[in-house]
Amino acid sequence: MAIRGRRTASPGVSLAKGPVGIIGMILLAYGVTGLIFGGNSFTSDPLDGTVSGDTWLGIEGNGWSNLLAIGAGGILMFGAQLHWAAKTTALLVGLGFVAAAIIALVDGSDVLGIFAANDATKLAWAIAGAVLVVVALLPRVGRKKVDTTEPAAAGTATTRDDVGRDDTTRVDPRFDRGRETDPSETARTERGAVAERGVERRP
Numbered sequence: 001m002a003i004r005g006r007r008t009a010s011p012g013v014s015l016a017k018g019p020v021g022i023i024g025m026i027l028l029a030y031g032v033t034g035l036i037f038g039g040n041s042f043t044s045d046p047l048d049g050t051v052s053g054d055t056w057l058g059i060e061g062n063g064w065s066n067l068l069a070i071g072a073g074g075i076l077m078f079g080a081q082l083h084w085a086a087k088t089t090a091l092l093v094g095l096g097f098v099a100a101a102i103i104a105l106v107d108g109s110d111v112l113g114i115f116a117a118n119d120a121t122k123l124a125w126a127i128a129g130a131v132l133v134v135v136a137l138l139p140r141v142g143r144k145k146v147d148t149t150e151p152a153a154a155g156t157a158t159t160r161d162d163v164g165r166d167d168t169t170r171v172d173p174r175f176d177r178g179r180e181t182d183p184s185e186t187a188r189t190e191r192g193a194v195a196e197r198g199v200e201r202r203p
Helices: 017-037 063-079 083-107 119-135 183-201
Strands: 003-010 054-056 059-061 144-151
Touching: 017 054, 017 059, 017 063, 017 083, 017 119, 059 063, 059 119, 063 083, 083 119
Parallel strands: none
Antiparallel strands: 003 144, 054 059
16 A cells, blocks of 8 residues: 655744733733723823823823723734734734833823823833833744655555655556567467367357
8 A cells, every 4th residue: 555645834832922912911901900990081182281090000091091901902812812913913012002101201191192191101011012022023933844644545646755655557458459469379369269260160
């Protein structure tokens, strides 16, 4: 029985999916608890106004700030299911947090008159953004190729990649008419045919 070789690839382990999911859960939990126990006001004064909020765990935020944390956490948890999605969402959310921290640092106490922030909020946004950007660069490890063998199906043509292939050439009798034969064998066959016809003609 012919044996056919097949090469399969092991996907390996993603180093980004786990951290992205954990950071997403932390942000989601903080945003929900912040709306309950901290700032839950959605007043705003864009773009040059000033807004303030209440502190929760030392971090100041209003309703928009906590809603930002909830949205970012949900996006990260959704993207953590796949390696490429985890890396993409981590990069986008991370850059968003870094931009928010820079704007709040320049503006003073909020981001564009919408998201309230104090020094702890700016620091938390900056750390979260930096960590997410680093996580977005993490690769997949442990990827390897595995060679397996399996019996070839009946009637399947063999190829050069087949393991233990049968090199015997099979000739279809229908296409074997031009093969050379022994003259003596041909003469014996003809004499036998004549003798059979003679026997058949006897009364």
